[in-house]
């Protein structure tokens with residue numbers, strides 16, 4: 001297997017979604033067909049798939065189910081990673097209540113919050129603990145992924161506590177650039193970035209239609 005770039009890694013879930021949406025009788029699929037369906041470059045898709053699967057056969061393509069398995073294995077969807085959330089407010093609770101993460105091999109085992117009125121057990125059985133127990137429970141449950149959904153001012157301290165307790169990857173929803181030691185990965189999630197692209201597109205289209213009207 002070849003090494004894979006971050007961009008290629010981000011494209012793999014798109015391929016996987018497409019492959020899973022194919023009719024059940026689709027025994028084989030070519031990289032070209034995937035590229036066309038997703039509006040991607042043929043060469044790029046071919047290279048991405050070759051990095052994660054050696055099932056490609058000339059003129060036949062890939063065995064569809066085998067390719068799905070190889071991509072899932074590469075992405076780690078076949079073994080479950082446990083995670084915790086800190087900040088059980090609007091966003092934290094929404095993530096905690098979302099069942100779909102299990103498809104991606106992510107199990108959010110618990111949440112933590114500083115506000116005692118937010119603590120307790122949700123309808124789906126997930127528990128929200130006092131944040132004072134964050135370090136102890138992360139260590140005990142050997143949690144390696146931490147999800148941060150606290151206000152900006154609290155994010156760095158929460159991150160430090162997670163890392164002290166053994167967390168190696170942080171999914172950060174707060175609008176803060178976190179400082180972490182080498183070996184810890186921070187993945188920032190920012191809806192503002194996507195919104196900026198949407199509103200830029202909208203502004204352009206409106207400008208064009210105004211110019212056409214003149």
Ligand SMILES: NC(=O)c1ccc[n+]([C@@H]2O[C@H](COP(=O)([O-])OP(=O)(O)OC[C@H]3O[C@@H](n4cnc5c(N)ncnc54)[C@H](O)[C@@H]3O)[C@@H](O)[C@H]2O)c1
Pocket residue numbers: 086087088089090091092112113114115118131148149150151152154158172173174175189190191192
């Ligand atoms: N990434 C995105 O696109 C995106 C979208 C929406 C919100 N956000 C961010 O997510 C965060 C949460 O937003 P929200 O709307 O859910 O806010 P919220 O106020 O509803 O929830 C925040 C929760 O964090 C808790 N909290 C505060 N300090 C804490 C601490 N030190 N330890 C533990 N818990 C603590 C609060 O008690 C509260 O329950 C904010 O930083 C917000 O900017 C990001």
